[in-house]
Amino acid sequence: LERLPRSGVAGLAHELKQPLAEVETAVALLRSLDPRPGTQIAPLAQDTYVVPDVVVWRQNGLWRAALAAHAGPKVIIHRGYEQMIRRCGEADAGYLRAQLQEARWLLKGLQARGETLLRVVRSLIHQQAGFLEFGEQALRPLTLREIAAELGLHESTVSRAIARKHVRTPRGTLPLRAFFASGIDTEGGGEASSTAIQAMIRRLIDDENPRKPLSDAKLADLLKTSGIPVARRTVAKYREAMNISASHERVRIA
Template sequence: MKPRLQATLGQQLVMTPQLRQAIRLLQLSAAELEVEIAQAVETNPLLDWTESSVSVEADASHADGTSTTAQTEDRYETETLAPAEADWGPGDGETWYERTGPADADDEMPGAEQVAESETLQDHLLWQLHLSPLSQRDRLIAVTLIEAIEDDGYLRDSLEAIAETLSADIRAEPDEILMVLHQVQRFDPAGVGARTLGECLGLQLATLPGNTPGRALAHTLANGPLERLPKVGVAGIAAELKLDPCEVETAVQLLRSLDPKPGLQIGAITNDTYVAPDVVIWRQHGLWRVTLADSMRPRISIHRGYEGMIRHASASDAHYLRGHLQEARWLLKSLEARGDTLLKVMRCLLRQQAAFLEFGDSALRPLTLREVAAEIGLHESTVSRAVARKYARTPRGTIPLRSFFASGIDTGTGGEASSTAIQAMIRQLIEAENPRKPLSDARLAESLKATGVPVARRTVAKYREAMSIPSSQDRVRM
């Protein structure tokens, strides 16, 4: 075959520094984002704080029940949302929508911040397990695996050792445990549950698009030659595999962009004593609206004075200023993308869970990360990062965005009821019971079944214990 040159057009996704920065900023909490921005302003002379005209009037406006959003830059336009498909939806001619405009005097503004709960890597994984469509047996095995995963995200115990720690009524073989482990390894953060560095990098490579440059070769390097890379270098690996050193260098750079200890993204994060809301949800004239909290809006800008000096500076100074100018632009663009992604997720949650804000936990619909990701066209891991350690200020108080998600149980009418709604129903039954003759778990299960929610007695007991409600014998009051 005669060699020839041919030009082609194509699109591909590359893990550029800007993309990695955007992903990292997306998973930061409000307090961590403030620290990140402060450090950027201190180290980059091209960044400067923007004077806020609403800081003095913020407390007064909130006291009047109005939003300070009218006094800030209106970056997101009004969007009308379709009403959720449920019996509790709005009446004819009424729609659920969101905007960032001013709130009227009769708005029901949310309450103040609340104390944040600490979260570990295990908490993060168990929350995703709760939303996964696994059998009860696989869930018990997965819980044992998650408890064995260390803070850096690795599973260093052998499958045989895991099998020995399982209860006597499970008795799973290593092959069955391995199948459940593969399900856990699909959780966020990517690479969690790996047993070796090569497997950890391979799990992260699997989440990248197939046309990512060097992806296939990076898989090959992660499965063996990567350990010899410090000794023989890129040239040695290229000679061993009989490949062009440029191809090997591309694959090595891709591997270096991955996280060798993904568990520290969650486990090593310092927990805040108090939380600042990332979004604000309020009701105005019977409609639910959402906007980014004032603290989440970028309060930095590019220093125009230093930017103008680039034209008249010397070559070395101009090169220094241009580099910092590019970093400042990347940061501002990443912050804007973070806000857009967060609002996109919140729009979907409002469409799906408007009744939850209206009627409380009993109206919470079953909703998973996969459903939200499919609706808004994002990856599950992106949605998970967007809601992780994020809070919304609502008329019901400051609540984590995870409260909008819940697993589902089939009902007798052909629909589904969320686990959170079932817990709320159990609590209501217990609050209305005769204190001299409390309802047993079996009676509670019968009452739920009569309302069209067939739940086993063991499930009722599990939900009751999760709400820290004592048994019927301990609830007797004479």
């Protein structure tokens, strides 16, 4: 199987010293088999769906953001319990008033959490407008520290605000972590994010000649001509992070 994509059916028949028709029959048999026979007994786990916490859209050329309708918990203080405090004795009223104040602080904390999340998202879409408009290749380097400094918040506050949070955008529903990326200095004096570089590598590999795939060294050279000076080992690291095989494993004869 490992040699079939490189040698093709004819090449494999020559290597095995077998008639071409027999090798073609064997390959056809392999293609007819179920690669996941266990699913006939136990089906694969059902897909899980992400519910976004924030919605982002473009209006009159500007990017807008708002909390999703279901983002905040629907918690209110029952008016009947508030009225009970007025009717109960003074001994119990003090305790109940303290609990009512705790409930009010909880509601205020939930509201503040939503406001902080919205502030962070608005800052992100301002910083990464190019990413929303053009995709991963336009993602600029951005850190939690930069957003925290812009909003006057602690870095840990920003980290907690975006933890396990998703945003619905015209490009799909994305984790807020996707808006952050480390950077590499470019020859033009700017920076390119690691995510943007991975997108460039993926595009180059998608467009390569399957008979002569691009090596990591060649990919590094092509990136350098685009003003992105990255080492071959860095290209290899990004390629492996995207689960893309090495060039000798991507050869396709037929």
